[in-house]
Amino acid sequence: MSRSRSDVALVWILRGCGLLTGAITVVIVGFLLWESLPAIRDVGVRRFVSDQSWHPSAGAAGGQFNLVPMIVATALATAGAVLLAAPLGIGSAVFAHFYAPRQLRHTHGKMIELLAGIPSVVYGLWGLVVLVPLIARWHPPGTSLFSAIIVLTIMILPTIALLAGAAFDNLPSEYLRASAALGLSRGRTVLSVVLPASRSGLFTAVLLGTGRAIGETMAVLMVAGNVVQNPTSIFQPVRTITANIALEMAYAMEGHRSALFVCGLLLMGMVIVLVGFAEWVSQGRIHG
């Protein structure tokens, strides 16, 4: 193939685009590091895990900087949401793909897409005015880890359902035909052929859902109660790392601000680990 001038130009433009996108990530990580350096230097890494609590506004000397309760809260809220949303999402994708009549499948797909498109603050507002009062009547104060898990579940459910559906779409059709030729029932086909064969796709779906749950901010901020503590019950209020940043960033100065960038760095680290894991899984190693 001869390389015309426009081809060369296109290649360079595309290289430029690639470089730019990659550079943005590097710049963001660099910026986070740069902004959090003062806090890491003045407070020291150890105090972020050993201080009594989180009262950063008094500065490095007088403040307290324990991030552990917020890491625990983020992990618990995310894990709870994923445990609920993964079976629900994958189940709904299985239903839509293998059981629902054609028309229902179409409508169902559109509904899920719509659910994925609702802005998170809308979920948060709904959680604050409907869900939280409901839970408060049953188990005060209502704003709690439990509410956060429910709202997060609803939010990551469509992500998991859509990606699981995409994984089923990618399944080689021979598998299904072979299964039919063997005379397997629909339920048996789903359990023994479809789910194992699309395992890596499903894992990726769940991991991306997890990523969304970790990063979700506004909705959690509105329903979780935002008290910095290690919860001893699911009905206690907690503060996630993202909510912490959103709650305090606008009002934070100097050392406090820098400490919030440490939170951002931590969050970035969590997401990098997660994406790395998703990458590892989607390369098909999970089949091994």
Place this chain on the structure above:
Amino acid sequence: MIPRPHLVRAIALLVLGLLFCVFPGCSSNDADKNENQIVLTGSSTVAPLMSEIAKQFESLHPGVRVDVQSGGSSRGVADARRGLADIGMVSRDLKAEEQDLTAFPIARDGVCVIIHRDNPVASLTDDQVVAIYTDRINNWKDVGGADAPITVVNKAEGRSTLELFVGHFQLDNKQIKADAVIGDNEQGIKTVAGNRHAIGYVSIGTAEYDATHDVEIKLLPLAGIAASIENVRAGDFPLSRPLNLVVKGTPTGIVAEFIKFARSRDVNQIILEQYFVPLSQ
């Protein structure tokens, strides 16, 4: 498939266009130091009021643009100091270390304790409020209410409403045992309105507006004085604060004109509509 040259050219133009939009954008910050723009940043209590006043000011001065951004009193102080904003909005008195700035009070606001409308408790003493916020009292029956645990709603660190509250009750924020921590006033009111056993504190302006507009909250009196705009105006209500515009140095030009307008009698109606207390009579 080999792309057609004009398609390639279109993509190239698009990408180059994007790049040019991004990079010169870095230098455009110098441009907004023009004569016809006023930037206000600071207190989220003052920001909605200033937005309304700004609208009025803009309609009187065609070509002038007033940019109001909230972010808390501390941000107002810092931005006015660093010159990031022409005017800072601060919903408290200036502290001793902030005397390098000049404050122009425009109105007063009070902070009041709110509970759910269905809560039978009619008043709390200062000691009871302190006891509730430090978790020494954790049941409404101990203060004359129903037998139910108290949900304590506190504000997030750095907010001036919190500073005013802990200052008045001589609390340290580290002593407060909250069941919910909220950001802005509206979130606090929604939280209390949604929970029969909650107690919180918010700006009187917002609380009185919502209480008279069918939101299920009740404003508690403080030291026997009813929490109302009237009592704040009279200077009787113990938990009140000035709303200030702060500037570094002496304001000149359009900024001075704006401050003069914001303190004039012309904006009293706007201040009243926002349930704050005007100072100029």
